[in-house]
Amino acid sequence: MDRLQRKPIIVANWKMHKSIASSIEFVHALAPKITVPSTQVFIAPSFTALHAVAAAAKPYPAITVGAQNMYAAAEGAYTGEVSGIQLVDAGAQFVILGHSERRKLCKETDQFINEKVKIALLSKLIPILCVGESFDERKAGKSEEVVGEQLKKCLNDITSVQGRGTIIAYEPVWAIGTNCAATPPMVQEMHQFCRDWLIRHWGDEAANKVHLIYGGSVKPDNALSLMQQKDVDGLLVGGASLAVESFSEIVNFDLGET
Ligand code: PGA
Numbered sequence: 001m002d003r004l005q006r007k008p009i010i011v012a013n014w015k016m017h018k019s020i021a022s023s024i025e026f027v028h029a030l031a032p033k034i035t036v037p038s039t040q041v042f043i044a045p046s047f048t049a050l051h052a053v054a055a056a057a058k059p060y061p062a063i064t065v066g067a068q069n070m071y072a073a074a075e076g077a078y079t080g081e082v083s084g085i086q087l088v089d090a091g092a093q094f095v096i097l098g099h100s101e102r103r104k105l106c107k108e109t110d111q112f113i114n115e116k117v118k119i120a121l122l123s124k125l126i127p128i129l130c131v132g133e134s135f136d137e138r139k140a141g142k143s144e145e146v147v148g149e150q151l152k153k154c155l156n157d158i159t160s161v162q163g164r165g166t167i168i169a170y171e172p173v174w175a176i177g178t179n180c181a182a183t184p185p186m187v188q189e190m191h192q193f194c195r196d197w198l199i200r201h202w203g204d205e206a207a208n209k210v211h212l213i214y215g216g217s218v219k220p221d222n223a224l225s226l227m228q229q230k231d232v233d234g235l236l237v238g239g240a241s242l243a244v245e246s247f248s249e250i251v252n253f254d255l256g257e258t
Contacts, residue, residue, distance in 0.1 A: 006208075006209075006211055006233045007038050007039065007040055008036075008038065008039045008040070008227065008233060008234050008253075009039075009040045009041075009042055009167065009211050009213060009233065009234035010039060010040070010041055010042070010234055010235050010237065010250060010251045011041075011042040011043075011044065011096075011128065011169075011213065011215075011234065011235065011236045011237065011241075012041070012042065012043045012044060012237055012241030012247055013044050013068060013096060013099075013215070013236055013237065013238050013241060014043070014044060014045050014046065014068075014241060014242060015068065015101070015238060016046060017046075017242055018045060018046065018049065018242070019049070020048060020049045020052050023045045023046075023049040023052065023053045023056075024049075024052055024053060024056045026043075026244060027043065027053055027056040027057050027060070027063065028056060029244045030063070030244050030247065030248055030251075031057075031059075031060040031062070031063060033244065033248035033251075033252070034060075034062045034063075034248070034251055034252070035252050036251065036252050036253075036254070037062075039062070039251060039252075040062060040064060041062055041063050041064070041251055042063075042064045042065075042066055042094055042128075043057065043063060043064070043065050043066070044065075044066050044067060044068045044094075044096055045065070046068070047067065047068075047082055047090075050065065050067060050087070050090045050091060050092060051090040051091055053065050053091075054090060054091025054092065055091065064093050064094065065091055065092060065093065066087075066092045066093055066094030066095055066096070066125070066126070066128075067082070067087045067090075067092045067094075067095045067096070067125075068095075068096050068099070069082075069095065069096065069097070069099070069102060070082055070083060070084050070087055070095050070097070070116060070119070070120065070125075071083055071116070071119075072112055072115035072116040072118075072119055073115075073119065074119060074122070074123075083119075083123070084119050084120050084122070084123025084125050085123050087123070087125060088123055088124060088125060092125060093125065093126060094125055094126035094127070094128055094167070095116075095120050095125045095126070095127060095128065096128045096130065096169075096236075097113055097116045097117055097120065097127050097128065097129050097130065097154075098110075098113035098116070098129055098130045098131065098150075098154060099130045099171070100130060100132060100171060100173045100176060101176075104173075110149070110150055110153030110154050111153060111156075113129070113153075113154045114153060114154050114155070114156050114157070114158075117129060117154060117155065117158060117166070118157070118158065121158070121162050121163070121166075126165055126166070126167060127166050127167070128166075128167040128168075128169050128213075128236070129154055129155070129166060129167070129168050129169065130169045130171050130215070130236075131147050131150040131151060131154070131168065131169070131170060131171070131194075132147065132150075132170055132171040132172040132173050132175075132176075132216070133146040133147060133172055133173065133174075134146075134172075134173045134174060135173065135174035138172065138174065143172075143190060144190070144193050147170070147190060147193065147194065148193070148197055151168075151194065151197050151198075151201075155201070159202075160201075160202035160203055160205075160206035160207075161206070163202060163206065163210070164202070164205075164206040164209045164210065165209065165210075166210055167210065167211045167212075167213060167234075168194055168198075168210060168211070168212050168213070169213045169214070169215050169236045170187065170190050170191060170194060170212065170213070170214050170215070171214070171215035171216050171236060172190075172216050174216075175215075175216025175217050176215065176216045176217070176238065177217070177238060177239060178216075178217055179217050179219075180217055181216055181217035181218060181219070181222050181226070182214070182216055184222075184225045184226050184228065184229050184232075185229075187214045187226055187229055187232060188229035188230060188231055188232065191212045191214070191229065191231035191232055192230075192231050194212050194231075195207060195208075195210075195212060195231050198210055211233040211234055212231055212232065212233050212234075213232070213233055213234035213235055213236050214226055214232055214234075214235055214236065215235065215236030215237065215238070217239075218235045218236070218237045218238075218240060218250060219240050219246065219250070220240065220246055220249035220250055223235060223249070223250040223253045224253045224254070224255070227253050227255060228255065235250065237250055
């Protein structure tokens with residue numbers, strides 16, 4: 001399967017922003033601005049707005065709604081946590097897991113993220129697994145080693161059949177929220193590494209079904225050059241997804257004849 005058969009996925013990660021009302025308003029304002037029929041837009045609002053945003057997005061087939069996190073258990077005594085089943089109940093179809101902010105602020109480990117990926121798959125949520133190296137790790141020439149280790153641990157015990165619909169987000173920590181995106185060749189190199197890793201572990205067919213998306217300071221002016229890379233199947237957008245104007249520009253990137 002080549003890139004053309006993997007429809008582009010552009011994810012809005014709103015992090016801890018927006019009220020319920022402004023989240024709904026965004027969906028209705030964005031929908032008519034999506035002009036590229038093949039692109040799927042994923043929106044990850046706060047838990048508090050998830051149900052309302054999923055309902056608002058129902059009339060728009062181009063928009064899929066999901067969550068920014070979930071807990072690694074189906075149910076139980078986990079005060080303050082949210083399960084995969086509850087996310088599905090609220091209208092979620094995907095969940096972002098292992099974001100570097102959670103790894104750093106909440107001390108999430110690869111092993112814990114692996115449990116979450118398994119529960120997400122059991123709950124019929126598409127996991128968006130985030131991986132990426134720090135600045136020091138890149139400087140030390142360890143990007144592939146670090147990302148390879150994250151893939152190995154976070155996808156431990158997940159078969160090609162279970163994992164084929166997974167999305168992997170390569171998000172170098174140093175590029176997130178810094179206005180300093182990785183260059184398109186850097187991103188292609190790391191995505192190629194991830195694709196090869198998946199082929200080695202899951203075989204061609206399943207590996208080629210995985211969307212590899214890039215996140216880290218994606219803006220309207222770099223979206224096209226990133227999407228032109230052979231193994232970039234989509235983008236994960238933080239800051240620039242908060243305004244309809246900038247996010248719709250990103251969503252409507254045009255590969256043209258390239
Ligand atoms: P950014 O965030 O686009 O603001 O860099 C990306 C992310 O954290 O997913």
